[in-house]
Amino acid sequence: MAEARRADFDDFVAARGQTLQRFAFLVTGDWALAEDLLQAALARVYPRWGRIEREDPEGYVRKVIINTWSSWRRRRWHGEVPAETLPDSAGRDVYEDADRRQVVRVALAGLPPRQRLVLVLRFHLDLSEQNVAGLLGVSVGTVKSQVAKGLAHLRADGLLDSYRDSPAGGG
Numbered sequence: 001m002a003e004a005r006r007a008d009f010d011d012f013v014a015a016r017g018q019t020l021q022r023f024a025f026l027v028t029g030d031w032a033l034a035e036d037l038l039q040a041a042l043a044r045v046y047p048r049w050g051r052i053e054r055e056d057p058e059g060y061v062r063k064v065i066i067n068t069w070s071s072w073r074r075r076r077w078h079g080e081v082p083a084e085t086l087p088d089s090a091g092r093d094v095y096e097d098a099d100r101r102q103v104v105r106v107a108l109a110g111l112p113p114r115q116r117l118v119l120v121l122r123f124h125l126d127l128s129e130q131n132v133a134g135l136l137g138v139s140v141g142t143v144k145s146q147v148a149k150g151l152a153h154l155r156a157d158g159l160l161d162s163y164r165d166s167p168a169g170g171g
Contacts, residue, residue: 009049013042016058024065026120029109037072041065062125063135066117073113100163107159115150122147 017038024034024041041064045052052060084106108116121132122143129147133140154160 005049008053009046012053012057016061020058020061020065023062023120023125024069026108026124027065027069027117029105029116037065037069040068044068059135066135103159103163107154107157110157110159111150111153115146115153118143118146119150 020041021034021038024037025031028034028037041061044064045057045061049057108119111119118132118136121127121135122129127135129140129143133143136143
């Protein structure tokens with residue numbers, strides 16, 4: 001029985017691990033911290049795997065990631081925030097997609113943690129406002145206000161201005 005549970009868990013991690021890693025990265029803004037966060041979440045989920053796998057295991061792991069990150073965040077000092085300035089690009093080049101992803105990462109990193117989390121859940125995972133509210137244990141109105149504030153902050157920031165009218169920018 002334990003062997004079957006382990007095999008099922010290993011299959012889940014192999015199939016969904018990268019997606020969960022990207023989710024953790026978007027939440028934290030730090031790849032190494034995201035790796036630690038995912039490992040901690042998976043370690044917390046494994047003992048309950050027999051019960052979890054029958055429901056929505058990916059959603060459950062995402063919830064554990066969010067809760068673990070929130071508790072880590074409360075314990076850590078965050079007085080310093082590293083900042084990077086990206087060089088101006090002179091037209092489209094082969095690295096433009098990588099540059100765009102970096103600009104989005106920097107812009108997201110400039111948001112307060114709760115706004116960043118709500119935007120990642122709402123737009124990256126394409127969850128409805130009701131699903132985000134249920135996942136975070138808040139009202140739909142709170143989700144709407146956090147989305148509005150986060151988007152307003154991103155618009156005011158100006159980092160994404162150069163992508164507003166580009167085909168990939170959706171503007």
